[in-house]
Amino acid sequence: MSRIVADLGFACLKNPIMPASGCFGWGREYSQLFALNILGAVVTKAVTPEPRPGNPGPRVTETPGGVLNAIGLENRGLTAALTEELPWLQSQGVPILVNVAGRTEEDYVQVAEALGDQNLLGLELNLSCPNVREGGISFGTDAKTVYKLVSRVRQVCPLPLVVKLTPNVTDITEPARGAEAGGADALTVINTLRGMAINVRTRRPVLGNVTGGLSGPAIKPVALSMVWQVATAVSIPVIGCGGIAQVEDVVEFLLAGAAAVQVGSAAFADPLLLPRLVSDLESWLEREKCSVEELVGAAHS
Amino acid sequence: MSRIVADLGFACLKNPIMPASGCFGWGREYSQLFALNILGAVVTKAVTPEPRPGNPGPRVTETPGGVLNAIGLENRGLTAALTEELPWLQSQGVPILVNVAGRTEEDYVQVAEALGDQNLLGLELNLSCPNVREGGISFGTDAKTVYKLVSRVRQVCPLPLVVKLTPNVTDITEPARGAEAGGADALTVINTLRGMAINVRTRRPVLGNVTGGLSGPAIKPVALSMVWQVATAVSIPVIGCGGIAQVEDVVEFLLAGAAAVQVGSAAFADPLLLPRLVSDLESWLEREKCSVEELVGAAHS
Amino acid sequence: MRERKAVLLAHETLTEDTFRIVLHAPEIAAGVEGGQFVHLQVPGFSLRRPFTVADADAETITLIIRRQGRGTAALEQVKPGSRLAFLGPLGNGFRPLPGQGLLLGGGIGTAALILLARRLGSCTLVMGGRSSGELWLDQVHLPPSVVIQYASDDGSQGFAGNLVQYARKNLKPGMWVAACGPRRMLAGLQELLRQRKIPGQFALEERMACGLGACRGCTCDTVKGNALVCKDGPVFAAEEVVFS
Amino acid sequence: MRERKAVLLAHETLTEDTFRIVLHAPEIAAGVEGGQFVHLQVPGFSLRRPFTVADADAETITLIIRRQGRGTAALEQVKPGSRLAFLGPLGNGFRPLPGQGLLLGGGIGTAALILLARRLGSCTLVMGGRSSGELWLDQVHLPPSVVIQYASDDGSQGFAGNLVQYARKNLKPGMWVAACGPRRMLAGLQELLRQRKIPGQFALEERMACGLGACRGCTCDTVKGNALVCKDGPVFAAEEVVFS
Numbered sequence A, B: 001m002s003r004i005v006a007d008l009g010f011a012c013l014k015n016p017i018m019p020a021s022g023c024f025g026w027g028r029e030y031s032q033l034f035a036l037n038i039l040g041a042v043v044t045k046a047v048t049p050e051p052r053p054g055n056p057g058p059r060v061t062e063t064p065g066g067v068l069n070a071i072g073l074e075n076r077g078l079t080a081a082l083t084e085e086l087p088w089l090q091s092q093g094v095p096i097l098v099n100v101a102g103r104t105e106e107d108y109v110q111v112a113e114a115l116g117d118q119n120l121l122g123l124e125l126n127l128s129c130p131n132v133r134e135g136g137i138s139f140g141t142d143a144k145t146v147y148k149l150v151s152r153v154r155q156v157c158p159l160p161l162v163v164k165l166t167p168n169v170t171d172i173t174e175p176a177r178g179a180e181a182g183g184a185d186a187l188t189v190i191n192t193l194r195g196m197a198i199n200v201r202t203r204r205p206v207l208g209n210v211t212g213g214l215s216g217p218a219i220k221p222v223a224l225s226m227v228w229q230v231a232t233a234v235s236i237p238v239i240g241c242g243g244i245a246q247v248e249d250v251v252e253f254l255l256a257g258a259a260a261v262q263v264g265s266a267a268f269a270d271p272l273l274l275p276r277l278v279s280d281l282e283s284w285l286e287r288e289k290c291s292v293e294e295l296v297g298a299a300h301s
Numbered sequence C, D: 001m002r003e004r005k006a007v008l009l010a011h012e013t014l015t016e017d018t019f020r021i022v023l024h025a026p027e028i029a030a031g032v033e034g035g036q037f038v039h040l041q042v043p044g045f046s047l048r049r050p051f052t053v054a055d056a057d058a059e060t061i062t063l064i065i066r067r068q069g070r071g072t073a074a075l076e077q078v079k080p081g082s083r084l085a086f087l088g089p090l091g092n093g094f095r096p097l098p099g100q101g102l103l104l105g106g107g108i109g110t111a112a113l114i115l116l117a118r119r120l121g122s123c124t125l126v127m128g129g130r131s132s133g134e135l136w137l138d139q140v141h142l143p144p145s146v147v148i149q150y151a152s153d154d155g156s157q158g159f160a161g162n163l164v165q166y167a168r169k170n171l172k173p174g175m176w177v178a179a180c181g182p183r184r185m186l187a188g189l190q191e192l193l194r195q196r197k198i199p200g201q202f203a204l205e206e207r208m209a210c211g212l213g214a215c216r217g218c219t220c221d222t223v224k225g226n227a228l229v230c231k232d233g234p235v236f237a238a239e240e241v242v243f244s
């Protein structure tokens, strides 16, 4: 087997590199820059049952070593995803994780059920969304809520389920265990940290939504420590995400216990970063005479 | 009143700039570089009842825009603090906040009681320490534990109490309200975020303690959003801390609702940063024809 | 549209806060349209910075940049001979309409109109600003068929007043308008164009992350709902934009 | 000890991974002791980097730097004429003992011994490394009274073997040892010195944040408990250090 193959348990990927949800759309734009099928997989923008307009602008800004965003899950809804986005992406020959979001448990169930018979690598359930039933606290903060949501989705959808966890919790191993118990096949760790910026000239928050999600190299140490913790707490594979910008970062996440990684913000500074990480990782493994498989979790021993 | 005076409710400081605990020792070393009394206050290294040797090395490393540390609260204990460190610092003519830490409630009570009759601006209770009674989860994560600890300390110590909160929680307004209810006079927001780094050469965690606390500009957006949230949730003053490196950052924290600020890691890159922030803030206020008082919380309106 | 690296050939100061850089980019210089932009990497920053291709000849493109924050300040320090990475050309440029073009640039917004003026050949290009010290259009060489005018709030150069007032006075039936500048100016122009039933196109600005249409960071409100400044714009039909 | 800014005067490559920079720092050049260090700001990095003052004359100090990670790689790019901020001189240098000094430098650790050798005037300075390509001491000008020797693991230059083996063979009663290098080498030397009852001093390295003694980032273990490499060291009596 090639050194760079990544084993997600429910599937093997040609390499462990994929884009992070929301930073890559449905891949159309980036497909003008490189062939999508050189990636291990593609993770789509979040899909909600109905179209969502998202938050008022400004929606993105820069912070030291990071990016703040408050897109607000703008998307064209399930129907457009099924009829317009997915068929195109399915023609690209790359495994697909569709990111699913919602404001109620039913939202997740509805999207998962509708996607259940599609040819996909799996669904990625984004549990960082504000839960309207629970006063806007996100789904991902409570182990029981996570358990219940994942098991309900599990019942209606035969696809592999990857559960994406929010870092804005006291102990991330609790929702991680809840997801595992609910039947998740893998976990993505982490989504963005809550953050904000203020414009000292206007004396107002920079983002239209006041707060946003912090991503980028700034959060890498936090993401890495959460991957480390979660990898010890569960026995399903972990997909590491947060601040990856160079091949050494990929290796750090693998060593911490991630079976694969997602790269979001750093590709804004360098739109060719994803294909470069694939080839840099190939060279790194070649030079160090080792494989992705050997690296996964190796820093724990 | 001068533009730059900071009102902490229980005291007015000549300016809102102070060092963050643990980054400034007891001030002795930095007093060789500038007079300590140009600062609004000095915050000391944590004091525990007994001397503590701290964590194995390496204890510090660098991350993108940040610093990771795992000092492990190394300090010479209460007796050395009272007999060797405090008398010297008290001779410097600068208000003093003594940072207090412990592994049990009794530790905090003991140190606070012993310091109660000292001439101090107040105590800063560091609630990010692992609570041995509660299986190592830090004191600051649960509103009730915070309430109980602060009210017990309140009973034995007449000094103003500043409670320093950990950001590693789902909802920081809960411990914030607990501290206020327990009798805190102000809150410091935030301590470090849990993080880690891995050495890809040795394939082992960089820090001897495996995980550490992330600080520096990388965490500024997180700190700012927590100050914003806490300032809305409580009516006692908030001291902002996390990633401040330039005068615009100070202004951002004031606008978010902080009455004063603490500066830690950024002074490692520039040991003269604290005095420079005092003079830069003076110029900024002069140019903008406004005062610290007018800025505090102004971004909320 | 491709990712490219271009050598910075020249660096010139235009006013106290505005400078011009010339990049060697023969692959895009001939084809780029007025109003299209590049997404430029500023070394050390997490996000790229979008800049209109202000001008172009066979081999080079010119960016005219106003110092705004840290990114543009860092860009001002980049030395000739350095290579800068950028993605471009991006977005949709202006689509010339029949009739005489009146091109209205508010401050740095004027940069978005120069290449259009050059390609139109004959038109009127007006730069507006607070006072003469901010107006740098005299430092741009355009053919004599392009009529250059100025408007200044304080009357220190050209028309005394802002560009909406200028347009109110000078807009004639049969003209069409291309404009770029502060939102307030564009909102005022939109109202005027509506009243006079004159067609126009506006180049908008929004903060961007990907610059490509993938992240939905740069949406603006239009009569058809959300649109992406980077992909659907930056140039929009004047009547489509919703200013709120 | 003060915060200073110094102009980088010269920049020279010594080996594939080692270079030397000369800083104009007249205020500290004359007074600095062998083994003391400066805490140097590398623009763009959160932490400063500690470097021994390898050499000094009346006006300048020299740092000899091995490329290790990103900070030292960035430093390698700093151009002569640039100004660098540093805090120094910091820490306690070597305290010459009676008798003939044997100075043992493992690789880049040799940098910590050059100024000591110069100040001692007469002593033996040995640089050890894996093979001759790593040994750069011939590019440092020292008075002839300083005997320069080499040790290489592969025998390609000087003594064939490591510095502990070298010392086992060459250490004579009445000598004292100053050493800097990898912990394993120092631990081996410590054992040897203990056996032979020969006094020694070691310069240690630890990751630092403040460099001043305020943050407790740089502790090392000694027979007296925790000590700070930045303030109590970097030079410690050989028998005090606890290697674990």
Ligand SMILES: Cc1cc2nc3c(=O)[nH]c(=O)nc-3n(C[C@H](O)[C@H](O)[C@H](O)COP(=O)(O)OP(=O)(O)OC[C@H]3O[C@@H](n4cnc5c(N)ncnc54)[C@H](O)[C@@H]3O)c2cc1C
Pocket (backbone or CB within 6 Å): A061, A062, C037, C047, C048, C049, C050, C051, C052, C053, C054, C063, C064, C065, C066, C067, C068, C069, C070, C071, C072, C073, C108, C111, C112, C204, C205, C206, C207, C208, C229, C234
């Ligand atoms: C399509 C388009 C074309 C543009 N063309 C030009 C041009 O030709 N000349 C010119 O001087 N400027 C132009 N701008 C504006 C320019 O992109 C910003 O001034 C610049 O990004 C500010 O960067 P900064 O780091 O100096 O400012 P900061 O305020 O420090 O930047 C912080 C963040 O906000 C973003 N930002 C701040 N202001 C703007 C803005 N007005 N528009 C978009 N993003 C912003 C930055 O890109 C960065 O991500 C254009 C903007 C767009 C969208």
Ligand SMILES: Cc1cc2nc3c(=O)[nH]c(=O)nc-3n(C[C@H](O)[C@H](O)[C@H](O)COP(=O)(O)OP(=O)(O)OC[C@H]3O[C@@H](n4cnc5c(N)ncnc54)[C@H](O)[C@@H]3O)c2cc1C
Pocket (backbone or CB within 6 Å): B061, B062, D037, D047, D048, D049, D050, D051, D052, D053, D054, D063, D064, D065, D066, D067, D068, D069, D070, D071, D072, D073, D108, D111, D112, D204, D205, D206, D207, D208, D229, D234
């Ligand atoms: C008192 C003292 C004197 C020194 N003198 C010299 C000298 O003269 N020449 C020389 O080449 N090196 C010397 N070093 C080591 C030098 O400080 C490190 O090689 C350098 O900091 C590595 O930085 P980096 O960014 O390239 O490495 P990275 O590994 O990317 O650095 C990451 C972090 O670890 C720290 N770090 C990494 N290695 C070391 C180390 N060995 N010691 C201390 N901190 C480290 C860095 O400062 C930084 O904070 C000395 C160290 C100390 C403590």
Ligand SMILES: Cc1cc2nc3c(=O)[nH]c(=O)nc-3n(C[C@H](O)[C@H](O)[C@H](O)COP(=O)(O)O)c2cc1C
Pocket (backbone or CB within 6 Å): A020, A021, A022, A023, A045, A046, A067, A069, A071, A073, A099, A126, A164, A190, A191, A192, A214, A215, A216, A217, A219, A241, A242, A243, A244, A262, A263, A264, A265, A266, C209, C215, C217
């Ligand atoms: C602009 C933007 C949009 C995002 N949208 C989504 C989304 O729709 N669903 C989701 O699960 N995560 C979303 N994220 C979070 C990323 O997928 C990723 O978890 C996070 O950015 C951390 O990775 P990074 O540091 O590599 O960017 C978004 C992030 C950014 C920056």
Ligand SMILES: Cc1cc2nc3c(=O)[nH]c(=O)nc-3n(C[C@H](O)[C@H](O)[C@H](O)COP(=O)(O)O)c2cc1C
Pocket (backbone or CB within 6 Å): B020, B021, B022, B023, B045, B046, B067, B069, B071, B073, B099, B126, B164, B190, B191, B192, B214, B215, B216, B217, B219, B241, B242, B243, B244, B262, B263, B264, B265, B266, D209, D215, D217
């Ligand atoms: C080296 C180091 C030691 C610290 N020690 C303490 C401590 O003893 N007590 C405490 O409450 N906080 C301690 N902190 C946390 C800081 O006081 C501060 O809350 C944190 O670093 C965020 O601020 P900054 O980003 O400005 O550094 C320490 C931080 C660092 C970097």
Ligand code: FES
Pocket (backbone or CB within 6 Å): C207, C208, C209, C210, C211, C212, C213, C214, C215, C216, C217, C218, C219, C228, C229, C230, C231
């Ligand atoms: S900037 Fe990403 S969609 Fe426009």
Ligand code: FES
Pocket (backbone or CB within 6 Å): D207, D208, D209, D210, D211, D212, D213, D214, D215, D216, D217, D218, D219, D228, D229, D230, D231
């Ligand atoms: S580096 Fe701070 S105490 Fe030594």
